[in-house]
Amino acid sequence: MSPSATVVDVKVKDFKPAVHPDWCPGCGDFGVLTALYQACAQLQIQPHNLMVISGIGCSSNLPGFIQSYGAHTLHGRLLPFATGCKLANQEMTIIGTGGDGDGYGIGLNHFIQAMRRNIDVTYIVMNNEIYGLTTGQVSPTSETGMKTKTSPHGNLEGMLNPMALAMAAGCGFVARGFSAQVKHLVELYKAGIEHKGFAVIDVFSPCVTFNKLNTYQYFRDRVYKLEDTDHDTSSFHAAMDKALEWDPKIPIGLFYRNPDPRPPLDALDPALTGLPLVQQDYTIDSETRAELIHEFM
């Protein structure tokens, strides 16, 4: 990658790398990525202050397609990795990106714990209701009854509701977007990144190759924007009601923003109240050392 020193006026092009995404033509993830370039440019985030961290799956290739620091981690483990990164350097903007299998399947425990822990990370989940990279198996967000390669007679299991789950886990910023509505997504991202604490943005990101049920048309027919209603984003109960809505209409937009959020973990940990950990002196003076030894005497 080319050297990129501090940029005076950050533009979308500053985030566009030489590498072109290898997603299928028409993949929903393109909209997710485009919106991310725009949100970061509009917020004037310096590329070197941005770290994008993903798990494994088609959508988790995203860090390779944005000019910033990045890590493409293990399947389901992006949130623990991102938490370690944020705790080590809370001055960086940390964005997690992954898919529904990654975050709601193999990584579900970490998702819940990260919300409870309230680390200041923005988590964008490209939810296509299918396992795409492994060529079309059932996902935790696949609808009940949906036929896939591994549910040939229809999905027997219930469908995970990430919005209601996030509410229950104490997440202070809960939103959902649709990758075909990029401008709307940009606003959600910006609000999520600016939120001090864990923010989850679930994005309907259709898999044009393997999911013939949850298509662009499927969502176009169903989604409506909460911003177009009188939804009170500061009300937990109103947000929970909206989170439980699915059929026939599906709300997108900001469900909930805690009006009185707890400070994020990275602002509470006593070791992080001054400089970021990575900039702190890591030596221990001989006087303190003598005191530590004395504890054993």
Place this chain on the structure above:
Amino acid sequence: MPESEVIIGIGGAAGDGTASAGNTLVLSMARQGIAGYGYNSYQSVIRGGHSWLRLRFSAKKPLNHGDQVDVCIALNQDSLDRHLQELQPGGVCLYNGAKFQPSYEPPTGVQLCGLPVPDLAPDSVKLPVMQNTVAVGAAVQLMGLEFETLAAVFETTFAKKPAVVQQNVEAARNGYDYAAKNFQPLEAKLHRTDQTWAQCSGNDLLAMGAALAGCKFYVAYPMSPATHILEWFANHAKRLGICVRQVEDEISVVNMCIGANHMGVRGMCATSGGGFALMTEAIGMAAIYETPAVIINVMRAGPSTGVPTKTEQADLNQAFGASQGDFQRVVLAPISMGDCFVTPSVAFDVADKYQIPVLILADLLLCEGSETVATDVLNVDFTIDRGELITTADGSHQEPYLRYKNTPSGISPRAIPGLPGHLYVSGTDEHDEDGVLLSDVFTDPTRRKKMVDKRHRKMATILRDLPAPILEGPADAETTLLGWGSTWGVIKEAAERLVADGASVNHLQIKTMMPLHGNEIAAVVEKSQRLIIIENNHSGQFARHLRAETGIVANGHIRKYDGEPFEPKHIVSAVNDIIAGQEVVDVLSTEPGWRTDHPTGTSGPWEGLQQVTQPDVPIKT
């Protein structure tokens, strides 16, 4: 009992206060310059059951818990019944005579010291642990030590509770005085020395050693026997400016740890075998990211949940094989509690310099045991070598930065994320020098091979930065005893006894398990006629490793996998068996105290001894 050495056993149920009685004794000894070593054999219950803490005190620093008991402090009837039989002539047994009575005749020459605890500590009616204090006071008297140091320990322990200090000092004083009037002192006398000792566990020292080596991030999930490392860090986090987190599982632990390391801080995590199993996938991530990481596995007896409160050295293969793929790692096994202090520093430096995962294999024996360590051993400056780490953007950087640059050494200068001009993405997929993935192309054998070769090339010179094997004894000895990790102290003592008995023996102890100092080991083994490998597992994991790496086949094997650690006599006896022609000796802790008809591991009271086993039963015939 050798001159100027005393081994005390404190037996009781969990919750009876064996550990605090032991701590009081050890601390008071250490403050008088007397070295100690403690091993607590306990079971996995919070209340009840049986625990047996053995403390060995000596002017010469003891390196294991020895193999007999001179003083037994029995805190309940069960302990009195179990352990009275194993006392040696000249030994004493202290117990609350108002509550407990021996169920059988003591071995010849053993002094029964029933203490009238209700008279000596009236508070003991309400507060049964006061019996411990009385017994500790009496024991100190019998060892011929002054009372004042013991009294001062109570002042430290209960610093914020003057009433409790007074209560304990009185009870201890009464025990001390009662013993002077009524019992015969021990033959062995301990004497004050000028040495200043710190008394710490291996876990304490792993934690403090890591902190002094620059560890700024510690994350863990509670798992015995590694939990205390987390507790040490939690207690010192604020003061030392270390970020310490307890999180949901060991998968999260290791990924968080690698994340923090990736950003440029020194981060560490610790667990035991089960938790380490969950960490394995991420160890490969650290390897392909070339992100340093230090991970401790405090081994306990497996497989699976195994025997959670017992020691074993059986996770060597797990450490070698952790994570898929072909990559290099370093595995270090500290050889003593004191060595636990230095090992994190070595691990961090090597991890930073070579940008690889470093695994520390300690075990329950080391980490939960306690040892006196000379304060000047701890009061040292670790030189901290962060390797080729780029922490500032100097502006003169014209070439595109390549995080995974293919250098002659294989080590690529590592920029920490956050610097202008050094952007890169690390992938768990195979990637090229600039970090761009190779994995999704049709095929790219040339670049794939280049990157694998680069990572492996880093290991060409690494051995010189790792602790070499330690040879003790004559280089031309007939028999070489080879051990690894925590068995150093016990093998050392066994070797010394064998030499004293006229055998020609030396001792080679391995700390760097992977990579292996094969040439150094071969040079020693070539000079000896007989190689005996001693390890705390069933299948001889190190013996197989040595054969795989060097072709060296041992002549004899001494193995122990019954949960209890080796004692010097086990090794002496087994070495003699091997010299006499045996090939593999499996050692079992069935000496007195263990050689009872008591169903081990039960948590209920013992029904009584069916058949007294003679204390002089040899362990091997």
